[in-house]
Amino acid sequence: MAEFDYLIVGAGLYGSVFVHEMKKRGKKCLVLEKRDKVGGNIYTEEIEGIQVHRYGAHIFHTSDPIIWNYVNQFADFNRYTNSPVARYKDELYNLPFNMNTFHQLWGVATPAEAREIIERQKKECGITQPKNLEEQALMLVGRDIYEKLVKGYTEKQWGRQASELPAFIIKRLPVRFIYDNNYFNDCYQGIPIGGYTKMIEKMLEGVEVKTNTDYLAEKEVWDKIADRILFTGGIDDYFGYCYGPLEYRSLRFESEVLDMENYQGNAVVNYTEYEVPYTRIIEHKHFEFGKQEKTVITREYPLDWQCGMDAYYPVNNEENNALYEKYRALGEKENKVLFGGRLGMYRYLDMDKVVKAALQAVEGIKE
Ligand code: FDA
Structure with missing residues (x-):
């Protein structure tokens, strides 16, 4: 028997939920984190008394009461509602696209007027079989919304022209014919009071955590000290990029x-x-x-993205998904290692989905 029941690689949200549950089940766990802090990409740091989201804005939202109650054990959440504003040149628009946006774009006041303009613009584009993202967006929302609110933003995000991007990236562009700037449709949303780092620290209470420790740098040593391992880093990194890197x-x-x-x-x-x-x-x-x-x-x-940089958004095109499948198949042969989290599963996952996946992974473990 090894010294620890579980070695958890990565103190992000997935690893922290997993280890909290394992601790409750009486398992002896050790967490390794290569950064100098816990929290992974939801890490927040206090500057001037303000919680700064170091790795991008994070708003917790879910429609699942079980997940909402679960995270509320570790923090009280405020009533923040995500209502972003879009700035195009000197013009300001409410998001997501709703009656406020349509009033700002065209001066219309009623849903019928807005609907008529959008339908007319969609028809004018004359696209039925979109060949790229530009055509897909034009078909979904018409020219004004596309040109002012979608095109430039998407081209910056992907580093390519919209006409060169595949249509599948935008499956839907929801339009709301009500005056409602709440970005999410979920029943519950908010920000943990005191920051996400405090919430993660609460999950990790009573567990040994080693920061500044890269598991892969001394894998053979760490592998000996635990019976089982949860790896929440990049699955391609784990296998030394033997099939090449997954793209982000x-x-x-x-x-x-x-x-x-x-x-x-x-x-x-x-x-x-x-x-x-x-x-x-x-x-x-x-x-x-x-x-x-x-x-x-x-x-x-x-x-x-290039190897060695922080990876944020997986590029889930056919090629990368096929590559991931090859790594996943290799992963299945590692009988004492589980792969989890956004990097281990090569999927963009909102935080509520990460919590759910970690809880399901724990439930699925047969002793
Ligand atoms: P995460 O990457 O956080 O954790 C993995 C950890 O493993 C890291 O700390 C890493 O350092 C560590 N690690 C990796 N390799 C290692 C090794 N070899 N040895 C030791 N440690 C290692 N979601 C949402 O619900 N609302 C939102 O508003 C947002 N906003 C948002 C903005 C941006 C810009 C992005 C990119 C993502 C979001 N998200 C989001 C998604 C959210 O960030 C995501 O669900 C979680 O951070 C995923 O947590 P994980 O634990 O899976 O990964």
């Missing part, structure tokens, strides 16, 4: 402390014109209704 989009975050109380009046402002190089500016204090004298903003720049 990356991001660069540029943060600034400003000597003013309120910079943009909203937590999230998307910049939808191509000429502005960042996709959005986050003003963190508005996630928590902060009243501090200063403010912290972060500009988010999309980047081409």
Whole structure:
């Protein structure tokens, strides 16, 4: 018998939920984290009394009461509702596309007027079999919304022209014919009061955690100390990229402390014109209704990803999904290792889905 029942690689949300549950089941666990802090990509850091979302804006939302009750054990959540604003040149629009947006675009006041304009513009495009993302978006929402609110933003996000991107990236572009700026349709949403890091630390209470420790750098040593392993890093990294790397989009975050109380009046402002190089500016204090004298903003720049960079969005095209399947098949042969989380499963997962997947993984373990 090894010293530990479980070695958990990665102190992100997936690893932290998993280890919390294992601890409850009386298992002896050790967590390794290669960064100098816990939390993975939901890590928040206090600057000027403000919780700064270091790896991008994170709003917890779910329609599953079990998951909502689960995370509420570790934190109280505030009533933050995500209502981003889009800035196109000097024009401001509410998101997601709803009656407020349509009023701002065309001066219309009723759903019937808005519907008529959108339907006319869709018809004018004359597209029935979209061959690329541009045609897909035009077919779904017509020219005005596409050109002002979709095109530039999407091209910056993907680093390619919309006419060169595959149509499947945008399956739906929901339009709402009500005055409702709430981005999510979920029943529950909010931000943990005191930040996500505190929530993760609560999950990890009573568990030994070693930060600044890369499991893969001394894999043979770590493999001996536990009976089973949960790996939440990149599955391609685990196998030494033997079939080549899986592709991601990356991001660069540029943060600034400003000597003013309120910079943009909203937590999230998307910049939808191509000429502005960042996709959005986050003003963190508005996630928590902060009243501090200063403010912290972060500009988010999309980047081409290269091996060694932080991986953010998996590029789930046919080629990469096929590559992932090859790694997954190799993973199944590793009988004492489980792969989990967004990197281990090569899937974009919202936080509620990560919590659910980790709980299901624990339930699925046969002793
Ligand atoms: P995560 O990447 O957080 O954790 C993995 C950990 O493993 C990392 O800490 C890493 O350092 C560590 N690790 C990797 N290899 C290792 C090794 N060899 N040795 C030791 N440690 C290793 N979701 C949502 O619900 N609402 C939102 O608003 C957002 N917003 C958002 C913005 C952006 C920009 C992105 C990219 C994503 C979101 N998300 C989101 C999704 C959210 O970030 C995601 O669900 C969780 O962070 C995933 O947690 P994991 O634990 O799976 O991965």
